Each structure stands twice: as C-alpha cells, then as structure tokens.
Amino acid sequence: MAKNLIIGQSGGPTAVINSSLAGAIEYGLQSDAIGNIYGMINGIEGLLEENIISLSAMFRSMPHELNRLKHSPAMFLGSCRYKLSGDREEFNRIFEILEMYEIGYFVYIGGNDSMDTVKKLSDYAKKKNIDVKITGIPKTIDNDLVGIDHSPGFGSAAKYIATCVREVAFDTSIYSIKSVHIIEAMGRDAGWLTASSVLARQDDMPAPHLVYLPEVPFSVENFVEDVKKKLEEYNSVIVVVSEGVKDKDGNYISAAQDSGADKFGHARLSGTGAYLKAVVEKEIGCKVRALEPSVLQRSAGHIVSLCDVNEAFNLGSVAVRAAEEGQTGVFSTLRRTSNKPYCVEYSTEDVAKVANQEKTVPREWINERGNDVTEEMVTYLKPLIRGVAQTPFRGGLPDYIDIRHLDVRNQRYKD
C-alpha cells in the first residue's frame, strides 16, 4: 500500500536546492509506492507546527512549474536552523505528526546540521520500530561535506565567483593606472569557493593573481609583499580571499571588526576584504577596491552551472528512491568515476559518516607560499561549473517560482 512522502529544506540557501526538491517531487509523482507528497514549510520547525502543504496537489496540476522550480534559487519551502533538542517529547511529537499524515518516507535537504537531523530521526525510528524511512539530500556552497565528491550548490557558487573575477578583470583592464581589487569569498573554514576563482584564468588571463584560503595561516606581511610583487608585473592586481582567513594563532583576520557569533557558535564574519583594503591603502597607497559578493554568490540563480543543476536534481530523486527501497539513515551521494569525460555515479552513504564533519582543502592542493592553488585543484574544479542552465526569464528578469504567488503558504491541505 502506498505511503506518503514528506520533504523539507534546511540551512542556508544555494542556487540549486530547489533543483533537488524538483528531482525528489518528480520521482515521487511517478512512484506507485508513494501516495501524496507533502512539504514542510521552514523545515523541521514548520513540521512541529504542522505547517505542511501538499506538493503533489500543487505540481500535479501545474507540471510545467516543476521546471521553473528546478531553476529557482534559495528555498521554495523556506528554511530553519532548528537543532533537535533530542528529548523524547520532541521525537514523539514529530512521529505523531508523521503518523497523522501517513508518512512512510521523510526526505530532508540540507548541510551538515541537517544530516545530523536525518541521523537522529532515523536512529529514533529504528529504535522504536517506526516504519518511516528517513534520507537526506546534501547541499552547501562551501563544498565541505564529507562522503561526496562535491556538494550540490558548490558548482553554481563557483561559477558565480569565477564570473565575477572575469568581469572585474575586464572592468579594471581599461585603464593603465595601478590598482588592486580584493574579492571576499564565502567559506569560513573551507577554501573551496575561494579556490574556484582561479577558473577565471581561461586563455592568458592572469586574474586572480593571488588567492588566499583559510586552510593556510594568513600573514598580513606576506600578503603586502605578494601584492607589491604582482604590481611590479601587472597594472591591475586581483586578489580573492576567503572570509575566514586566520593568522598563525587562529584569530580571524577580520575578528577586530566583528565580534558577534551566530546561534551555532560560528563567528560572524564580514570585512576581511574591507580590512585588507585598508592595509593596501596604508602600505602600498595605490587605488584599492574591496568587493564582497555576499549572499549573491549563493543565490544567483541567473548564472547557475548546468552540471550542478542536473546533479542536484538527480540527487533529489536518488534520495527518494533510496527511501522507497527501504533505506534509512542515508543520504544520496555521487562519486566521480572519470574526469575526461566527466562522469559520476550515484549511490547512498550512511549519514553517520557525514554529520558534524568538515572536508577542507588538502594542504598539497595549495601552493607552498599559500597564495595560489595547484593544478590538481583546477582539474578537480573545472567540470563542476560547466554548462549554462536555461533559467526562465520574464519581462527581462529571472522568472523564479515563489511559493507566496502560488497562494498556498499557511494553507494546510491534503489531496
């Protein structure tokens, strides 16, 4: 007998989380084992408040909207940063609601913290012999998840950062005066996104001239020396720096400017670029600009990687298929089987292997001086930004799907 599927999204946005949602819904709509497909509004937090909508009702009547969903950034269902307290009452409440909606399959899209939720819920269900299969779909622009070759969301953010570097390089190349541009990329502890800026170096373009990852202790003195040296060779020097670079004692370079910390205890970072701009102004004295693409790098749905969109979509369907086949406590993953041509193989992996861990850039993929990456890194990154996705446009602007326009938010209904 068919059971129902419920899907939620959690954590920070990427440009392709909705591609995964679309893949999960499409698989669910075609499966005989799956009845209704529900969505939690604002993840597990919304589930606890029974803020639930019917995705099958919505997309069965509007099948063309699934394609629009596949190409819309951020999170159609909204997000949360809810940490399961682990107490029995909370678990009881969750599984009570799941039972009420006759849920047999629970799929959660998110990063490290969300995979922890998948682990805790599946452990509890197993222990209590509750027949709900719980699987995860990975996402993060930081590419710091273990157990997967690369994270969905990363390729599109990488494409955005590399495009920015190209466009800043073109912009600055028109004058023959000396200038420095410092672009600050996201990634607190993992430098993957910062590293991806080197993809801008197509043909003979030397930008970015300097790249600083958080995996290597950052020295302001070396930085000034590096910039001075590049300025001898080039009029315009473009630097990409991770928001999370730290000095040899582990203090964030930007720490002096922002001492707040977010709910999960992560230091809140902004201003590494602004700080280094002031350093260059003082120590070198040429024209300097600091650019911080900020949230645009994770939400720029208008320039996503086709490779990323398709993989995110496939990982969505793989997670639902896994649950349907009886797997639980796993997340969908991909393994690179070949680089030329680029090929991947989809499977699942135990969430216990990914939750609360972090994959940083291996030291040997960064050059000795710590101001650039190696060829291995470039080979790894190159395929991930490939292809131009067909973002739908209307009236000259990206025509993203918005749950508020579908007039269903805060309406709870069954088919």
Add this chain to the structure above:
Amino acid sequence: MAKNLIIGQSGGPTAVINSSLAGAIEYGLQSDAIGNIYGMINGIEGLLEENIISLSAMFRSMPHELNRLKHSPAMFLGSCRYKLSGDREEFNRIFEILEMYEIGYFVYIGGNDSMDTVKKLSDYAKKKNIDVKITGIPKTIDNDLVGIDHSPGFGSAAKYIATCVREVAFDTSIYSIKSVHIIEAMGRDAGWLTASSVLARQDDMPAPHLVYLPEVPFSVENFVEDVKKKLEEYNSVIVVVSEGVKDKDGNYISAAQDSGADKFGHARLSGTGAYLKAVVEKEIGCKVRALEPSVLQRSAGHIVSLCDVNEAFNLGSVAVRAAEEGQTGVFSTLRRTSNKPYCVEYSTEDVAKVANQEKTVPREWINERGNDVTEEMVTYLKPLIRGVAQTPFRGGLPDYIDIRHLDVRNQRYKD
C-alpha cells in the same frame, strides 16, 4: 575616394560599449566610402601616442569575432580620462596624426566628457577647414545624458540591479526572522539606476521596500522611521540607496563615516550602505547586511539587456553613417516613439546640447515621502531591461573577447 575611420572609447565601462564598437565596425566594413578602420588604444591619450591598431584587418579576417565583441563588457580598446587642454599644439598633433592615417571619420564612444572632446575637435576642424567628420556614440550606466531618451549601458546595469534585488529577496525570504538588506547602487547625482531596482517587483514581490534617490535630500531620521514601519509588515526589508544621497545641506551621507575611523580600518565604513547598516544596527538592532555590487553592476556582461545591446549596436552604426554622410559635431541618439509596443527612432543631435550637462530624475517621478518612485518611472524603465542577450559561454564561463589574446596590443600596423 574612400577615407579611413578611427574609433576610440573613453570614460568608465559599461556592459555594452563594445556593442557600439561592433556596430560601428560592422557599418564601416560594409561602407564603400570607408577604407581602413583604426582603433585608438586608450582613447585620445593613445591617439596622441600613436597607439593605434587596425580593426578592419582584425575583424575582416575574423568576422565571427564581431559577435563576440558585441557581447563583451568593458572596453575592447581600453579607456582614458584625458581632458583636452585646448591648446593649439595639442590640436595640431591630433590632426597631424589623423592626416598621417588618412582619417576622414573620427568616432568617439563615451559619456559627457567624451562628448566635450567631440565638440572641441569638431569645432577646431570646422574652424581650420579640416575635412574630418567627428561624431560621438553615447554611453553611461548613470542614464544622465541629455538629448537621448535613455543612455546605452543603462538598461543592462538596471537589469543587473533588479536581478540582484530579486535574488537577495529570495535569499532572505527563507527565514522568518526580521532582517534588513541595504543595497547601494551607483549614480552620484542621478538616481536612475537606484530607481530601476523597483523593476524587481514582478508579481506580488514587494522588494525593494524602500528606494532612496540622490535627487531628494536624505534624512537619517526618516530612513529609520521608514525601515521600522516596513519591518512591522514584512520580515525581510530590502532597501536600495544611491551611493550619492546627501542630507538637506548637500553633504554626502557617506561622509559621516570619516569621523572616528581608526588607523587600520577597524571601525571604518566604506560607503553609504555600510553607514546605514551601522545606523540600523544601532537604532533598530535587527540583522542587517549591506551589499555594494560596485563595479559588477557596470560590467556584468553575462546578464545584459538584449534591448540595450541592440540599441548600443545600432547607435554605433548610426554615428558612423552620420560621419559618412558629412555630419560632424553630432552624436547618435534615439527617441522613444511608442511604449506599447516599445519603439525607438534613431537620429543625430548636436553635441553642444549634451556636453557638460546632466539629466537627473524629475522630482515628480519620485513619491512625496522620497522613499519610492512613481508609476511614470516604472513605465519609462520597463522596456529597457527586456530580452536576454546571447552571451557566448566557453568552459562554463562567459567567453568575452580580450584584445590581449588577439596579440595586437602595442602593435601598430596598417592594412
């Protein structure tokens, strides 16, 4: 007998200056009256140094590259900010070089200052009976040129800003906590680009919730009141503010930052957005982010307006045709003849009417409170961002043309 054409680019970059260059070259290649087509490297400054290349040689042998040029941002020929001194020796030197290269047609692409150059050179040529026809092609993202319905370059920057607002709005919509995002748009004295952010309001999207143009004196007190009021209605409030807003005494709001800044940038803020971020933090205390798209808004060739690209291309050919027909001291312009459907008519206009003037936003196109624009503004703006241009991609990134890859920079040659 055919005479030669020389083209230069000057001032700050836009995403479609090269579209105008492509239009000028294409027209020139097909004209019987025009022999060789030369390009000045770095505008009039390069001309004075005889830093000149042959565009006809280049593009006759690579005709497909003209399409790539049409879709590449910044300036293929490089730029300058050279102001003619007006002394006789300088004029003599310029016309001596033009004579050496048998130039009959001189076309200059640029903004206000460049049109001043066109005016001075054409006045001099007329006075001295020198048979060189000198015309201009307008450009600026600020849309502050007079004598034209709207400036080429503006529509693409407007599309970029509106897209940013949409993507930030999607990014912030996923949480149910209170937040304010402040996006700082370019345009020191004219608020057209800031105003164009309202195009993001497709369907029911309320973002941007508040829009502040430099044409209206800015009050920090009113701003705080406006934001507070919007926060009562919306979780996430998005503000777009011109970099050039000034208080009632004409002082830039961003100037307030300079007081109290310590040596190494610790408390130093870099702009209007950053300053207002600090104001919201202090006066309201919710989550705030300041975003400054900076040079990306003028150089984002990957998301240009098709309308803008085509108009820039056409204005390029119109300026060459005008010179060929014997006009001088004019620039190519367009007049909107209809809004539904959107139609324009191309012609020329006396440069004397545009040089050293500035078209700001009429007060009646801004609402009374000074925190939004009127319907007239929206009607004016809407057609300008329409259409998606076919930016060529390679390896997952925009495949812009770069004169350095064509291996001709610093090579001076004739066909």
